[in-house]
Amino acid sequence: MNPETGKYIIAAGICIVVAGIIIYFFHDKLHWIGRLPGDIRVEKENFRFYFPITTMIIFSLVISGILWLIRRL
Secondary structure: HHHHHHHHHHHHHHHHHHHHHHHHHHHHOOOOOOOOOOOOEEEEOEEEEEEEEHHHHHHHHHHHHHHHHHHHH
16 A cells, blocks of 8 residues: 555545534534525425435535645745
8 A cells, every 4th residue: 555545544534524513513504505506406295306416516526626726834
């Protein structure tokens, strides 16, 4: 294994912990996630289907930007 792999695993763990803290403390402020225009929601009597396309695109852009910044440093 490459020593760089350990750094990436530690960075991923830190990101997961930070995401968990944000969700734990700000869950009441994050109700818009999955409800953006472009997200697909089908709710019927005994069936619910969520496909948050717009939310996934925004998260992908944010994560890509963060990773780009980390690589530049």
